[in-house]
Amino acid sequence: MRSIKLASELKIDSVLKPEVLVIGAGGAGLRCAAEICERRPGTSIIAVTKVHSPQKSHTSTAQGGMAAVDPKDPIDRIVYHMFDTWKGSDCSADQNIIKAVCESAWEQIVWLERHGMHFSRTEEGRIAKRPFGGHMLNFGQVKAFRSCYEADRTGKGIMDTVWGESLKHGVVFLNQSVATELLFRNGRCVGAVVLMEQNGKFVAILAKATVMATGGKTRMYQVSTNCRQNTGDGLCLILQAGLPVMDLEAVQFHPTGIVGPGILASEALRGEGGILRNKDEEPFMERYAPTAKDLAPRDVVSRCIMTEIREGRGCVHPDHKLPHVWLDLRHLPEYIHKTRILEVCGFFRKFVGVEPRHELCPVTPTAHYQMGGAPTNEFGEVQKDARQIVPGLYACGEFAAATLHGHNRLGTNSLLELITMGKVVGERVTAYIEHAENPGDIPKDAGSRIFSRFSGYLEANGQEHYAKIRDALRVLMMDKVGVFRNEKGLTEAIEELKMLKDRARRLELSSRSLVMNQDLIQFWELDHLLDISMVIAQSALARKESRGAHYREDYPERSPEFHYHTLAYMTDCGNITLDKRDIDMSIFEAKGEHYEKFGIIERKY
Amino acid sequence: MSQEYDITLKISRYDPDTGRSWIQDYHLKAGRILRFVDLFRQINDEQDPTLAWSSSCEHAQCGTCGMKINGKPLLACELLVKNAVELFETHTFRVEPLTIAPVIRDLVVDLEKAYDRIHLVKPYLIAPAPPHPDGDEYRISPRVLKTYEEATRCINCFCCSTACVTTQRNYLGPNAMLANIVRIMDPRETAEKERLDVLHGENGTPRCRTARACSFVCPKEIDIAHFIALAKEGAFRRSL
Numbered sequence: 001m002r003s004i005k006l007a008s009e010l011k012i013d014s015v016l017k018p019e020v021l022v023i024g025a026g027g028a029g030l031r032c033a034a035e036i037c038e039r040r041p042g043t044s045i046i047a048v049t050k051v052h053s054p055q056k057s058h059t060s061t062a063q064g065g066m067a068a069v070d071p072k073d074p075i076d077r078i079v080y081h082m083f084d085t086w087k088g089s090d091c092s093a094d095q096n097i098i099k100a101v102c103e104s105a106w107e108q109i110v111w112l113e114r115h116g117m118h119f120s121r122t123e124e125g126r127i128a129k130r131p132f133g134g135h136m137l138n139f140g141q142v143k144a145f146r147s148c149y150e151a152d153r154t155g156k157g158i159m160d161t162v163w164g165e166s167l168k169h170g171v172v173f174l175n176q177s178v179a180t181e182l183l184f185r186n187g188r189c190v191g192a193v194v195l196m197e198q199n200g201k202f203v204a205i206l207a208k209a210t211v212m213a214t215g216g217k218t219r220m221y222q223v224s225t226n227c228r229q230n231t232g233d234g235l236c237l238i239l240q241a242g243l244p245v246m247d248l249e250a251v252q253f254h255p256t257g258i259v260g261p262g263i264l265a266s267e268a269l270r271g272e273g274g275i276l277r278n279k280d281e282e283p284f285m286e287r288y289a290p291t292a293k294d295l296a297p298r299d300v301v302s303r304c305i306m307t308e309i310r311e312g313r314g315c316v317h318p319d320h321k322l323p324h325v326w327l328d329l330r331h332l333p334e335y336i337h338k339t340r341i342l343e344v345c346g347f348f349r350k351f352v353g354v355e356p357r358h359e360l361c362p363v364t365p366t367a368h369y370q371m372g373g374a375p376t377n378e379f380g381e382v383q384k385d386a387r388q389i390v391p392g393l394y395a396c397g398e399f400a401a402a403t404l405h406g407h408n409r410l411g412t413n414s415l416l417e418l419i420t421m422g423k424v425v426g427e428r429v430t431a432y433i434e435h436a437e438n439p440g441d442i443p444k445d446a447g448s449r450i451f452s453r454f455s456g457y458l459e460a461n462g463q464e465h466y467a468k469i470r471d472a473l474r475v476l477m478m479d480k481v482g483v484f485r486n487e488k489g490l491t492e493a494i495e496e497l498k499m500l501k502d503r504a505r506r507l508e509l510s511s512r513s514l515v516m517n518q519d520l521i522q523f524w525e526l527d528h529l530l531d532i533s534m535v536i537a538q539s540a541l542a543r544k545e546s547r548g549a550h551y552r553e554d555y556p557e558r559s560p561e562f563h564y565h566t567l568a569y570m571t572d573c574g575n576i577t578l579d580k581r582d583i584d585m586s587i588f589e590a591k592g593e594h595y596e597k598f599g600i601i602e603r604k605y
Numbered sequence: 606m607s608q609e610y611d612i613t614l615k616i617s618r619y620d621p622d623t624g625r626s627w628i629q630d631y632h633l634k635a636g637r638i639l640r641f642v643d644l645f646r647q648i649n650d651e652q653d654p655t656l657a658w659s660s661s662c663e664h665a666q667c668g669t670c671g672m673k674i675n676g677k678p679l680l681a682c683e684l685l686v687k688n689a690v691e692l693f694e695t696h697t698f699r700v701e702p703l704t705i706a707p708v709i710r711d712l713v714v715d716l717e718k719a720y721d722r723i724h725l726v727k728p729y730l731i732a733p734a735p736p737h738p739d740g741d742e743y744r745i746s747p748r749v750l751k752t753y754e755e756a757t758r759c760i761n762c763f764c765c766s767t768a769c770v771t772t773q774r775n776y777l778g779p780n781a782m783l784a785n786i787v788r789i790m791d792p793r794e795t796a797e798k799e800r801l802d803v804l805h806g807e808n809g810t811p812r813c814r815t816a817r818a819c820s821f822v823c824p825k826e827i828d829i830a831h832f833i834a835l836a837k838e839g840a841f842r843r844s845l
Contacts, residue, residue, distance in 0.1 A: 051661050051667075051669065052659060052661075052716040052717070053716055053720050053761070055667070055668075055760070055761055056662075056667040056668065057661075057667075058661075058662070060662070060666055060667050060760070061664070061666045061667065072741070109742075110741050110742050113742040113743065114733060114736060114742070114743070114793075115729070115730060115733070116729060116733070116791065116793060116794075118750070118754065118757045118791075119742075120747075120750075121745055121746065121747045121750055122747075123746075123747065124744065125743075125744030125745050125746045125747070126742060126744060127742050150757075151754075153666075153758065160728070160757075161729075163728075164728045164729030164730075165729055167724060167727075167729060168727070168729045168731075173717075175716070175717050176717075198715060198717075227661045227662045227663065227667070228660055228661055228663060261640070261663060261664060263664045319636040319637065319638045319639070320636075347664065350683050350685070351638070351640070351664065351683070351685070352638055353637070353638050353685060353687065353688075465650075466650075466654070467649070467650035467651075510653075510654040510655045511654075513620075513621075513622045515621050515622065515709070515710060516621070516657050516709050516710040516713055517657075518649070518654075518655075518656075518657050518658075519649075519654045519655065
């Protein structure tokens with residue numbers, strides 16, 4: 001049927017012509033789509049997703065909440081939220097984005113609520129709010145009640161709402177489909193070539209505007225909270241088109257991933273009094289952070305755990321064979337277990353067979369979030385360098401780096417970014433397509449790059465094994481490009497990545513079918529994991545300082561010399577060109593009220 | 606502690622390129638706390654890269670990896686080997702795709718087709734009530750929210766639809782029924798008549814036989830049958 005003998009049989013089966021193409025149908029992509037539909041009813045939109053249905057997107061797994069200052073709040077102020085975000089970013093977020101996002105936050109919460117999101121409520125029936133790490137009143141003095149949430153499934157609430165609105169407005173979904181090549185004409189993006197996995201057909205989608213929102217990419221790490229599909233495909237499309245990616249060295253590790261699957265065990269467990277212990281059951285955080293102890297910031301706690309493990313005070317999990325420390329919840333009162341941490345404790349019971357009321361829980365730092373991504377301006381227009389944009393190409397969500405997070409993200413600011421920036425991009429796209437020319441016919445060379453790559457996979461007949469390369473990559477990235485980095489390790493990692501890339505050219509495909517061929521898709525993904533890992537390692541090597549989640553043992557302090565964003569270009573794996581983009585300091589430069597809080601400030605908690 | 610089991614998986618295979626279906630046996634050694642999704646990955650890595658299966662979040666939050674194991678619809682990501690051995694009292698497991706949609710390959714079903722039934726009930730506010738006079742959010746008391754909150758936790762894994770004993774193929778199915786009922790109970794929805802017409806239409810409540818299989822298998826432990834019972838009695842707001 002769709003099993004092919006010769007790679008030369010690869011072809012584009014059909015052409016679709018919506019006005020807007022959205023690649024990645026998670027929270028950001030569909031918030032954007034909904035905005036376009038509301039502003040310009042009848043706009044034809046195709047949304048492509050790698051998963052079976054938009055509801056299965058990674059957004060759905062987010063737990064915490066969305067930070068937003070309610071204008072009716074008598075004590076909280078937007079400027080406090082802006083300050084917390086700037087401080088959390090270790091002075092490398094862009095202040096124009098911080099301002100735009102924090103100022104529109106509440107309006108976007110209300111939008112979600114009016115469109116049916118099931119927020120948790122106060123006694124008065126209003127949206128309930130709870131405190132979260134790093135969000136404070138009065139420039140860092142006391143915790144703020146600023147996080148709007150839907151129980152412990154806020155991401156699902158957002159996803160269901162924006163998906164529902166997209167359906168309501170007639171957005172057409174191509175599920176279980178992957179964008180494999182971006183299309184350009186005279187420097188303008190005019191769409192993409194998409195492989196539909198369920199029938200094995202390549203389709204060219206030509207659109208006036210293309211929005212990329214493919215999310216994060218931490219599957220190259222041995223322990224990761226990301227879903228199976230987050231393999232950096234979108235970022236590789238950007239790189240292959242000769243465009244830059246930004247700040248990829250900034251990878252957030254959450255300190256408490258559940259050993260094995262890497263599932264997140266929320267900060268709430270330590271907030272309720274959980275204590276981290278090493279193999280001798282010593283509460284080791286007291287030694288590193290005598291005041292904040294177990295509630296020190298995420299990057300700090302992750303480094304402490306890794307130090308314990310590296311100095312031989314960690315354990316090795318008998319089943320998963322992974323190093324870890326313990327999270328002790330045994331001393332917490334029964335009512336806390338029953339009412340406040342029930343769901344998360346359920347993960348320990350379900351996935352590692354541990355009863356947290358009586359047993360120690362195995363945890364280890366887990367790769368969680370990419371602060372960097374495709375560089376955009378404040379309207380989500382993708383940039384080809386520090387100054388110019390690519391007409392017709394937009395990005396939002398975790399995929400994009402505008403950037404709200406700099407080198408470290410605060411909890412609850414990620415979901416907020418999806419909905420605020422998704423809306424901004426929707427607005428911008430609506431205005432653009434009103435006047436933009438039609439994309440015209442399919443570019444002559446459309447598909448040539450991806451067909452050449454797929455030919456390589458289909459014709460390869462080497463002895464190498466996919467799983468061995470994948471596993472070697474994941475251990476390598478965890479060891480040498482993980483929580484701790486240094487010049488020696490990074491240099492070794494870059495050499496080993498080159499070797500792995502070479503080995504990946506000598507795989508052998510098990511089946512030549514194009515229909516739901518997991519093996520073929522995994523080869524394609526492996527190339528992306530290797531390429532993006534290379535950019536992370538090279539960017540980390542070049543940044544000879546420590547900033548937020550990027551920690552260099554050989555340069556443990558932040559340095560004014562590196563007060564810029566990293567731009568990286570790489571059309572062939574390993575052949576990287578680095579450039580810089582300025583950090584936007586517009587709040588500081590405007591010299592308005594409290595501007596001095598937005599200078600280069602110390603990051604102490 | 607790191608006990609291993611000798612496991613046999615008898616997996617339904619289907620090759621769309623040739624139209625052939627068969628059952629294939631895989632023997633593997635598995636640690637006690639591996640999940641069934643880990644076993645499939647182990648088969649791909651060590652024995653057979655062609656076996657196709659679906660997953661996404663792999664911690665029971667997205668509902669992609671629903672399948673039948675020894676006849677029971679469940680999420681393969683939350684079934685640990687030792688629990689499966691205890692639950693089914695065997696080391697041999699029959700693994701089949703869900704029956705709610707055509708199979709694309711092996712254990713991968715066409716969820717898009719299954720979702721058609723969810724789309725029929727319009728999983729969004731059809732006609733939202735006018736905003737609160739203050740211009741911000743609607744006011745919903747926690748007590749009202751509590752009456753339908755459990756139903757909002759559904760992830761559309763389609764385990765309930767697979768378990769449902771109703772033989773009529775056109776039945777919307779428990780999860781689509783639930784998606785409709787949630788929005789009848791949500792005070793922000795004003796399109797009540799349209800929703801009730803679908804609810805009690807020929808593919809709605811009359812098809813449900815109250816066998817409660819949906820509640821029994823739901824991985825999120827939602828008492829779906831309770832909500833369908835409320836619907837049958839029209840007792841959505843009685844408990845207030």
